[in-house]
Amino acid sequence: KAGVTQTPRYLIKTRGQQVTLSCSPISGHRSVSWYQQTPGQGLQFLFEYFSETQRNKGNFPGRFSGRQFSNSRSEMNVSTLELGDSALYLCASSPDLGPNEQFFGPGTRLTVL
């Protein structure tokens, strides 16, 4: 079974631009979560989607948004990029809601110049 895939793997953007990251969960998994990883703040939860609905949200500004499609694939969007948005963005999937193991993708490395 294929793992969680994230595209693109690397991105370079400039301040003020917007970016969209994509995540394909493991086949059959219906829950997708997004995390931001930075050296200073560590791993922080962004949001979780299940059945195309956002079920939970972390403490990030409204510039960070996401969505989930009917095939469980998910995208996250960051608008008006700031230098501090430079990070590794990780996507994780799990079969269902609840205290499940989450399977992580390799991440998208975003650099904002």
Place this chain on the structure above:
Amino acid sequence: AQSVTQPDIHITVSEGASLELRCNYSYGATPYLFWYVQSPGQGLQLLLKYFSGDTLVQGIKGFEAEFKRSQSSFNLRKPSVHWSDAAEYFCVGETSGTYKYIFGTGTRLKVLA
């Protein structure tokens, strides 16, 4: 506020020595607890998890962890460390109903030959 604390940012051990990584949690109720490992260039991988029941849980790669409610701790142990164990280890908590992972700050393990 819910939190997971890993007091040690860096730990260095010799190959073959025993290892204990500390994790403390602060939750209103007993959380679901996990240990993940992140190796360079690789995604996060689950080592073990605790939901309820036996307080000593066994994981992959020879790791185990013990849940101690009285100390609000969930320390990770391995009797004999291998060079390939060098990585960053994250303790994670999740409370029933939130479906939101809270990561500790991570402990970077260095293994000396």
